[in-house]
Amino acid sequence: MDKQRVVENLNALxxxxxxxxxxxDNNIPKISNTDVFDFSKAKNADLKEVYEHFHLFDYKIRKLLPSLYKAYEIKDEDLNRNF
Structure with missing residues (x-):
């Protein structure tokens, strides 16, 4: 994968x-004067929507990984993945 494609993948990520x-930010207020989410005051969120956001984020990461592995000569046995 060339540099331009890696940059595109990073931007998508x-x-x-x-x-x-x-x-x-739209569903969880922050503790006053901080950037820390106050989950005790969170709105009831649609778990499906949470999953959709996570899945898109995770997909973008996985799409980028092969080029990082190649660039740094990382092999499966070098990793301690739990997925």
Whole structure:
């Protein structure tokens, strides 16, 4: 994968991450004067919608991993994955 494609994948990953946090920002207030989410005051969220945001974010990460593995010569046995 060339540099341009890696950059595109990174930008897609950052966009998915921003949408994930935007969802949190819209549904979970923060503790006063902090950036810490106050889950005790969270709205009831649609778990399907939470999963959709997570899945998109996770997909973008997985799409990028092969090029990172190749660039840094990372092999499966080098990793301690739990998925």
């Amino acid at each position: 950052f966009e998915a991450r921003a949408k994930f946090y935007e969802f949190f």
